[in-house]
Amino acid sequence: MKHALQLRTSQQLAMTPQLQQAIRLLQLPAAELNLEIREALESNMMLELEDESDGDPAPSEATTSEPAVTDPSEMPLGSNATDAARLGESLPVDERWDEPVTSAAVNATEPTGGPDPLENRAGDERTLQAHLDWQLAISKLSARDRQIADTLVDAIDERGHLSEPLESLQQTLASELQADVDEVRAVLAFIQHLDPVGIGAQDATEALTIQVDALPADTPGREAARRVIQQGLGWLAEGQYCTLEKRLGLDEAALEQAITLIQQLDPHPGSAFSQPRTEYIVPDCFVRRVNGRWEVEINPEASPALRVNSYYASLVRRGDSSADNSLLRQHLQEARWLIKSLRSRADTLQRVAQTIVERQQAFLEQGEEAMQPLVLRDVAEAVEMHESTISRITTHKYMHTPMGTLEFKHFFSSHVPTADGGECSATAIRARIRRLVAAEDPTRPLSDARLTQTLQDEGIHVARRTVAKYREVMGIASSTDRRRPARPQKEKS
Template sequence: MKPSLVLKMGQQLTMTPQLQQAIRLLQLSTLDLQQEIQEALDSNPMLEQQEAGDDYDNSDLPGDQSGQGSSEAAPEGSYSDLYESPSSTAGNDQEEGDWHERIPNELPVDTAWEDIYQTSASNLPSNDDDDWDFTARTSTGESLQSHLLWQLNLAPMSDTDRLIAITLIDSINSDGYLEGALEEVLQSLDPELGIELDEVEMVLRRIQQFEPAGVAARDLSESLQLQLRQMPADTPWLSEAQRLARDYLDLLGNHDFSQLMRRMKLKEEELRPVIELIQSLNPRPGSQIEASEAEYIVPDVIVRKHNGRWLVELNQEAIPRLRINPQYAGFVRRADASADNTFMRNQLQEARWFIKSLQSRNETLMKVATQIVEHQRGFLDYGEEAMKPLVLHDIAEAVGMHESTISRVTTQKYMHTPRGIYELKYFFSSHVSTAEGGECSSTAIRAIIKKLVAAENPKKPLSDSKIAGLLEEQGIQVARRTVAKYRESLGIAPSSERKRLM
């Protein structure tokens, strides 16, 4: 086949650098966005944070910056309250005053943002930065192993026993239990040391006296016995609880209370405080030592009721107010191709696009949050049982955006309501048909199941089939396996495990 040149015309979707940056900022959480803004402030001299009491005109920012939030179920205040720009009188002459008119609004679509500008995230802090706290950014919570090793260093012990203790501590999992048999621990030690199994057992008992109580146990029964052993001797029903944890823990796990009373020769009113003492113990003692960092949630949107109407507004305290520095912006000169002027022009363009992307993010977030509140007024007024079915397509159609955009907006974004703080994705749920031909949200069904279980007779808990029957009486047609799925998602045990002595 002879090669030839063929000219074709076609269309394809491309992303400009501005759109790439806007999408990246859109999917950031509030805490990540705060860090991104701080890095932009540190790296771009054209950007600065507005101080309280400063007042500048918005006329120099691209696009419409004067849009106000609507009232009912809509934002209060303007987006210009968050992001400000200097007036066009910042320069001393016409050549410096119209800097905003000479910067192009678009870049070629076949370029990436990183090809034009170095991302602020790549700017690592220097060692002489007094505001950069190395400990706050690199430290992690204390692990269970480090907590046990700290106690080991305070315990008088021979070098051989210390080696055995370190090996045992390495074999303890995050729940506080010893993984593997002592014989396996013994095999991992150097045979030339001549260590016997009795020595390993003795060191294990030393470690079991460490905090938290119940650590280094080989099973649940041993862990409960260790915790009971550290209680005061005058604790009521202590001996009976130790006997139950040692000999009859399987009966308690199966909720076979009649057999348990027969074996322990206790009456029901006597067995009840014994079980309560057992239930006061921690089945996962290692969980008391958390190795993970605390996660903080900053709400992006605040919903409140005023004069009988639900109002939606951005959390203005979460994001600092930005503006373009008028002094540096006035240094940008026309028809000057020097390296310094080119650098300032690029920085100015990046600052303008950054502010515009932030405004676009907040406008989109506000539109989506407003529509969510419009759909879920029943939840705000009456609780989870009044939650309506809602999917991404419903919000996307209401605001005129793509579902992928709605998914980015609702991920890691939180709404503060009088009922608590919820992720925006919480308000989306599938639906189940009702007997009257309507729809019921899966979130509302979970709330009803939780309410039914809370009001059940502890001696005769409701089975999944019985719950499905009660829901059908309310006009909600749900299969038994669906009830089981919702029950498990709520962390509710099966009926056989919910049986209690009352």
């Protein structure tokens, strides 16, 4: 094989750390952006918040006693407000910032000391299994029964029901403890009377039965409630009160008392432990109507403004190649790029939000039925940016409007042609379907075909399968499931 040297030219896209940082900050939500800024403030001495006091630390005696230098290149930068504002723009750019590698400016170094930025976050709430384990630990169960109980607790789902048949669990335990069904059932009965009562039931009916049996015998409506749960829970769910009265032999007062008691019970006793923790959304911008015009204002709390500390910037000297000065220059360079990236993010967010508001003024004034069709490409063309940039800046970003706090993505919707040649957004169609279903006669609910015909009468050409898909997305049941029989009128004596 003969060796030879060849010269080739090629093009390659290399993302510098500055560009990587700008793209990453662009897609961060408000909470993560604040955490990123907090870490940068702790790791970079050159950065400070704009709302902090302007009092800079006084220079040390060693600094004040230094002889005056005559060479302008040796003058300290930032010795006055003007120099500090320039942020050392005349400094040579650090070559490491031009290389397509990860830099400290892209991934902020973690603080080595000081308080943990996450130490004030709310702790995880107690789980259902932990709550049951605590009660079993203080009980007087034997070691054998405790092992059976642990297996049963592990099989309880988030609703508080037993996720597996009792026979299947018994077979699992039989290989280890040789436990029979009666023994497992006895331990399960003990668990079902722990807090919350009814935990470990097979279904909602059993959970309600256990809870009503645990009530004092003299509780008003207890026996009637038990009969309703055992024999007429389905009729109760469908609102067939007359059927309940006839089949169970209850008068109207007794049935009402039983229903009142059942409403105080919980068919899913474990649901209280599986509720997600409430997380508050910080809007990235506010939309207000000022002098008849909709205006967008960036929320300063969602993106705090940063600046370079003028005192530390004044310590950077030109032509000094010491290790300390190199570190100061690196921090100054990183601070400049971070501030520039944050300003670029805020400007992009402002322009995109303003464009969305201008396109969706009808929605802000009239509601969802006036939502206009809008896709990423429309906004990208309006602000002269790439669609990927619009996608990043609109993901997990929220806008506080008179209609509520909404995600940017809420304003984007595909379109459906109308009879007059125009377009109607999918959001507006869903709002119309919701309005029609809310106003329907429950004894004669609108089918998907009738909803489709009604929309076509309004000039919106949409297929029946599309209406069915929108209905399912909104969680609206079919017309068969929505039908409610009319309650017969009692004959006057």
